[in-house]
Amino acid sequence: MAAFIRPRRRVSGLVLLAMLLALPARAETLLRLAETAAVTVHPDELAATLRTEAVGGTAAAAQAKVNAAMAGALVRAKATAGVTVATGGYNVYRRAPMPNDTDRTERWQASQSLELRGHDGEAMLKLVGDLQTAGLAVGQLGWRLSSDAMRKARAEAAR
Numbered sequence: 001m002a003a004f005i006r007p008r009r010r011v012s013g014l015v016l017l018a019m020l021l022a023l024p025a026r027a028e029t030l031l032r033l034a035e036t037a038a039v040t041v042h043p044d045e046l047a048a049t050l051r052t053e054a055v056g057g058t059a060a061a062a063q064a065k066v067n068a069a070m071a072g073a074l075v076r077a078k079a080t081a082g083v084t085v086a087t088g089g090y091n092v093y094r095r096a097p098m099p100n101d102t103d104r105t106e107r108w109q110a111s112q113s114l115e116l117r118g119h120d121g122e123a124m125l126k127l128v129g130d131l132q133t134a135g136l137a138v139g140q141l142g143w144r145l146s147s148d149a150m151r152k153a154r155a156e157a158a159r
Contacts, residue, residue, distance in 0.1 A: 037157040041150075043143035045117055046124040049088065050136040053111040059092050062110035066090075070112050073131050080127045082120050088113030113139065119146070 052073065054065030070087065077085040095107040114136065118124040121143075132138060145153070 039153045039157040041145060041153045043145050044149045045119055045144055045146040046121050047140070047142060047144055048116045048124065048128050048138065049113055049140040050116070050128065050131055050138050051088075051111055051113040052136050053109065055095065055107050055109050057105065057107065059094075059108040059110070062108040063092060066110040066112050069135060070114065072134060073114055073136055076130060076134070077114065077116060077127060080118075080123055082123060083116055083118040083127060086115045088115050117146075 050073070052066055052069040054062045054069065056062035056065060074085065074087070077083055090110075090112045092108060092110045095109050097104045097106070114131070116124065116127065118127075128138060128141060
């Protein structure tokens with residue numbers, strides 16, 4: 001009887017194996033895709049940051065000098081066509097006398113920045129030169145991509 005049971009187990013095992021092979025595979029595949037695009041765009045806007053500084057015996061005296069210099073710079077900058085003008089930070093602080101100063105009086109320093117943007121490089125450079133001649137110091141000057149050009153470049157890259 002033992003010999004008779006063994007063939008049945010083989011048949012049952014073969015049937016089970018055949019049934020497992022007939023079932024579809026149940027594996028899942030996760031596929032992640034990414035795309036990168038690049039667009040070369042030349043800077044189209046010249047940006048400059050200038051500042052005026054003044055020292056006075058009182059905070060009010062230093063501020064009056066800075067305010068007068070900035071008022072003149074604003075008139076000149078706003079008269080230049082195609083230039084966007086904005087004033088920046090304004091600072092006033094007390095300067096302690098240095099140990100080797102013979103005059104030990106208190107001094108106050110004031111400063112304010114001026115931000116300029118424009119697409120006409122020649123006009124911007126002339127304005128910056130004129131403002132330097134008037135006593136303002138250049139903190140930064142360089143070409144960059146304008147917000148409008150950046151939006152257009154992103155739209156072109158997304159196509």
